[in-house]
Amino acid sequence: MRRELARWGALRSILSKRTAALHSVMRYSCVNEIPSVETYRALRTGSGLSAKTVEAAERGLPHSLFAVQVLDGTTPVGMGRVIGDGGCFYQVVDIAVLKAHQGKGIGKRIMTEIVQYLEANVPETGYVSLIADGEAQNLYAQFGFVHTAPASVGMAFKRRAR
Structure with a gap:
């Protein structure tokens, strides 16, 4: 009897955690649209990514092939x-x-x-890449992204200050 109660308690705990996680995900919605310059800049810095100038965002965002935002209610997160x-x-x-x-x-x-x-739009010979910061590589690996080294390595060009 005690074992059954212990198992039931463990099962309730697992179900409770899974239900909480499901409710957490369900409260968010996705919209496939390019963020505004202000939203873009706020999401970058608020998530720990580097800041981008208004000028850079104004130039770059309209050239997006695809964009998705996740909203908590009406607030982009x-x-x-x-x-x-x-x-x-x-x-x-x-x-x-x-x-x-x-x-x-x-x-x-x-x-x-x-x-x-990507699956719907990239031609057979199209090449898809990304730069993974730190532990984010674990997320990307879940979606089929693989390390390219040693065959190739990522490199970056840093523009000199004017």
Whole structure:
């Protein structure tokens, strides 16, 4: 009898945690639209990514091939974009979730939307890449992204200050 009660208690605990996680994910909705400049800048800095100037955001955002925002009610709390030439090369960028909303499945939701777009739109010989910061590589690996080294390595160009 005690074993059964212990098992029941453990099962209730597991179900309670899963239900809480499900409710957490269900409260969020996705919209496939490019964020405003203000939203873009706030999500980048609020998630720990580097800041972008208004000028850079105004120039770059309209050239997005695809964008997704995750909303908590009507408030954007996460985003992701795909950029590129629309045929040969695509890059996943700006995967950002506000710190207060991290760990709730929002990054997975963003990547699910992005991968659906990629699967529907990238030609057979198209190349999709991304730069994974730190532990984010674990998220991207769940969606089929793999390390390219040693065959190739990512490199960056830093513009000199004017």
